[in-house]
Amino acid sequence: MRLNLTEFRPRTGPREHRVVQPRHTLRHTSLTAPEPIGLLLGDHDGLNRLAGLFSFAAYSRHTVVHVPLRDGIPPDEGWGERVDLVLAHHSYGLRPSKWPELRRALKAGAPVTVRTDEARTQRDANALLRRRTRADHRDELRHATHARTFFLFGSRDTFAETAVGFAYAAGWGPRQKRVAEGHSALMTGIWLKDGLGGGHPYEVLVSFKPCPPYAHFKRPGD
Structure with missing residues (x-):
């Protein structure tokens, strides 16, 4: 996949960072942080580009990927306050x-x-x-929420696995029942390392939702 990005080289103290953002807003994609369950709603374009961004993050150990999802169109369903998304490798040492x-x-x-x-x-x-x-498996995504931003810290393989999940949601989401009527379809989830205290595991549900006007959306094969 080809990704059009904007690259920044800011400095904080003596350190220079590399931060990239999608060049164009994911207009019909939104995210709420898990409290304890988050929700990501996206159309085909948004989910497909997120698949590419997670794949890019997997192999970019020294780069922070910032996806400003609050800039998109507010969804007509869901819960919680919308947040942006940041992806960084565990080894980068980014503190929220x-x-x-x-x-x-x-x-x-x-x-x-x-x-x-x-x-x-x-x-x-x-x-x-x-x-x-x-x-002895310990390779899991870790998360934090700060300043209206949801952070995911992972490794090459955890970001790659998440990218594959988004690609599946982008490809098969349009084929689900009732999406042509504007309904969302749950496609996958981002499993996270449990928070302290037990209870429900932290998770972000990933759902396909076509962008309006829904009368113009046709399922493949219809």
Whole structure:
């Protein structure tokens, strides 16, 4: 997949960062943080581009991916306050409390175009699924919410697995029943490391929802 991004090189103290954003807003995609369950609603374009962004994040250990989802059109269903999305590798060391300072420094970005390798992404996602059967498996997405932003911290394989889930939702979401009437269809979920105290596992539900006007949306094959 080809992704059109804007690249920023801000500095905080002595450190230079690399932050990228989608060049164009994901207009019909929204996200609410898990409290304890979050919801991501997206049309085909939004879910497909998120698949590409997660794939790019998987192989960009020294880059922060910022998706400003609050800039899109508010959805007509769901719950909770909308938040932006940030993806970063565990090893990057990004602290959510420092994000507002870094976000304010995102000025004078430059356009860049990158390509993702779907076959490689699928192989790494499959490798993670095989490792999950082992008792010593610890490779999981971690999360935090701060300053109206939902942070996901992961590894190459956890981001790759999530990318595959978004690609599935983008491809098969339009085929679900009643989506042509404007209804959303639950397609997958982002499983997260449990919060302290037990209870329901933290999770983000991922649903396909066509963009209005729904009279113009036709399921494939109709």
